[in-house]
Amino acid sequence: MSPEKLDARYWDDRYSDGDAPWDIGSASTPLASYLDGLTDKNLRILIPGAGRAYEAEHAHRLGFTHVFPMDFTLAPLEALMERCPDFPRAHLLVGDFFAHDERYDVILEQTFFCALDPSLRGKYVQHMHKLLKPGGKLVGVLFDSVPNPVGPPFGGTVDEYRSLFEPLFPGVSFERCYNSIAPRAGRELWLKATKPTAYEPIDCNFYDHFEAAATLKETVRFGLRDGSEREGIIVDLFVREHIEWMRLKDGSEIRLDEVIDLRRPKGT
Ligand SMILES: C[S@@+](CC[C@H](N)C(=O)[O-])C[C@H]1O[C@@H](n2cnc3c(N)ncnc32)[C@H](O)[C@@H]1O
Known part of the structure; x- marks a missing residue:
């Protein structure tokens, strides 16, 4: 039709x-x-x-x-x-x-x-x-x-x-x-x-935590701006169209400025 x-x-x-x-x-x-x-x-x-x-x-x-x-x-x-x-x-x-x-x-x-x-x-x-x-x-x-x-x-x-x-x-x-x-x-x-918001570059100290987690390949938990939580292993940090992203082992991608906190889950 x-x-x-x-x-x-x-x-x-x-x-x-x-x-x-x-x-x-x-x-x-x-x-x-x-x-x-x-x-x-x-x-x-x-x-x-x-x-x-x-x-x-x-x-x-x-x-x-x-x-x-x-x-x-x-x-x-x-x-x-x-x-x-x-x-x-x-x-x-x-x-x-x-x-x-x-x-x-x-x-x-x-x-x-x-x-x-x-x-x-x-x-x-x-x-x-x-x-x-x-x-x-x-x-x-x-x-x-x-x-x-x-x-x-x-x-x-x-x-x-x-x-x-x-x-x-x-x-x-x-x-x-x-x-x-x-x-x-x-x-x-x-x-x-x-719908993406304008990108707000993240603080250098905060970025260091992403780099460390990506290097250690350990499971980390993220609190996101929308109130949700995610858990995963960071396999890549990259920039696309002036926006910083991380890629998790499951293939999903998260904008770094969406993350409000990053920590290792309890017991790991
Ligand atoms: C399959 S029905 C679903 C109705 C409702 N969401 C439900 O689940 O009962 C699709 C609806 O979309 C409306 N629709 C289709 N094309 C539209 C358009 N271009 N603009 C506004 N409404 C549209 C139709 O009139 C119809 O009521």
Whole structure:
């Protein structure tokens, strides 16, 4: 199917024909638990291709005040208003994602990427990058499946996703979801893509610790700016486009200015 065929009318017809097999009737569990873990209720959150917008409802009920579900067509968003009449109507965005121009802290992906014609995937990544504030995150689920030309949904693999996202979202990760709903178990990847902030060169003394750990090839633990922790063995320190990075033994790469502390795990 060509991108033009998957237009607002196509999706509107599917909703009015009651042909919406993607609709799981509640917030997708990986996204719901991600939202449960966020503490800043003022984050600006965009949910493109939101459909009946269960994730927007979940966020709203958790107390998030700047949630913007977007869809080509109003009908599914009206279903949100029926379930949740106090959701701010002014936050419903009806229109084409690719024409939208605002800035967000978080964008949630849930069966929107796989609904787009695959020829639009590069444009999707570029537009997500544009809509995020520096340091903002695109998170959500992508299907891990053999690419199928007949969709939607259109499949994809980690290798394809990595080559699409890595240039604009270095360090992007695709981890197997552990909390998918039963029919999707084993088929979902948790996407986490952070828009880089301007690089802040790290202090020389701090750099010495990275060098020592890389030389000793010992396991170290890092506290990261986003509050998460990582553990690994540094195998390389390098500069790419004026940004200092380390590469871990598992192949992942971390910007040095994302690290706020580095230590040896207890007992090593
Ligand atoms: C497969 S459905 C997923 C809906 C919802 N995320 C869910 O999981 O129930 C894809 C949705 O994306 C919307 N959509 C497709 N292309 C779009 C575009 N270019 N701009 C905005 N919405 C779009 C469709 O109208 C549809 O509601």
